Amino acid sequence: MKIAVVADSTAYIPKDLKEKYNIYTIPLIVNMDDGSYKEEIEITTAEFFEKMAAMNELPTTSQPSIGDYILLLEQLRNEGYTDVISVHLSAEISGTCANARAAGASVDGINLHVVDTEIACLMQGFMALYAAQNKDKLELVELLENLEEMKQKTSSDAKFIVDSMKNLQKGGRVSHSQALIGGLLNIKPVLEFQEGKIVPYEKVRTMKKAKSLVEEQFGEEIKKQAGKKITATVIHSNDEEAGREWMRHLQSLYPDVHFTLSYFGPVIATHLGEGSLGLGYTTFDLEM
Incomplete structure (x- = not known):
């Protein structure tokens, strides 16, 4: 068994930690006057605030496309991963979890385990980091159980x-x-x-x-x-x-x-x- 950890971009995990623990990112989209951008990839946070200040209307946001998620899962499968723990912002505020599950059902040869953190930002990132730091130390079932417990304790007090x-x-x-x-x-x-x-x-x-x-x-x-x-x-x-x-x-x-x-x-x-x-x-x- 070889486990990959994926987090969506709203976890805002520092780049050095993502690289150190080999955490993959699937970006959400922010739609602005001059086009749509993949968060953290095609637009920086500083650029975003500058553009937003000049807009009359609020930017809109959208979840990653199922197609982008399928491409990521196929990449991970080709790299030899058998399982993916995919950690996402709350399903109550985004369709990211739903699109992840739909993509998982479309890709053979790899098992996708979606974690709805019921929160966002680095509190979501805490769960991805925990998964990445313990995926080679704990059995998959125990790790997923711990993430569920972690969710209950992390999401309620922010x-x-x-x-x-x-x-x-x-x-x-x-x-x-x-x-x-x-x-x-x-x-x-x-x-x-x-x-x-x-x-x-x-x-x-x-x-x-x-x-x-x-x-x-x-x-x-x-x-x-x-x-x-x-x-x-x-x-x-x-x-x-x-x-x-x-x-x-x-x-x-x-x-x-x-x-x-x-x-x-x-x-x-x-x-x-x-x-x-x-x-x-x-x-x-x-x-x-």
Whole structure:
């Protein structure tokens, strides 16, 4: 048995780690005024934000095509892989899982195991990294069971702070009047994933208060994990300085937690907008 690990591009796994652990990527698509781009391959995050700023309408996003996925599976089969663990963002917000399963049913000679992480961003990436780091150490059945357990513990406690309601309003997730009032009152929506869906957690005035709320919730969760090795990620949306500043503050509060900085790439940033922040963690051992 030879196992490959695939993650879609919204996992935003650092390039050096993808290369080190031989993680394959299937890109999602972002559609802009001047054409469609494969995320992280045909457009960088910096280029995306520059283009989005000049657009009147919100970009749209789409899942990888079944054809692209079939080509990847055929490539992996030809490289001698017998099984593929394919780790994807929540099926409740994207058709990526469905297209992966359809592609798997179309390619003979290789077994596809699709993991719906019920989340996105580097918290999804944690699961791909765990799979890649343990695929030669654990039996496939045990590894898939561990990923299911990891999903339940990783997806439920992540929080996302939206700096501006503009993209939520353009995307139809809040009304124009809600966005207007939110801007006037400096409201920062805090979101979370529940059963794979993005739902409101709280609405807080000012970014400072929103971060304090998320920090408090994070601290309560950390207390429950006494004695466990914790890897956490702070995620920023085109504001690395703000992300690093928050990460340094969190490290001072929780010195035993290993923090890493990540980012919202084009597909996720389309919906959350510039200036957003996120925080998530896992208790499963990872090398990062």
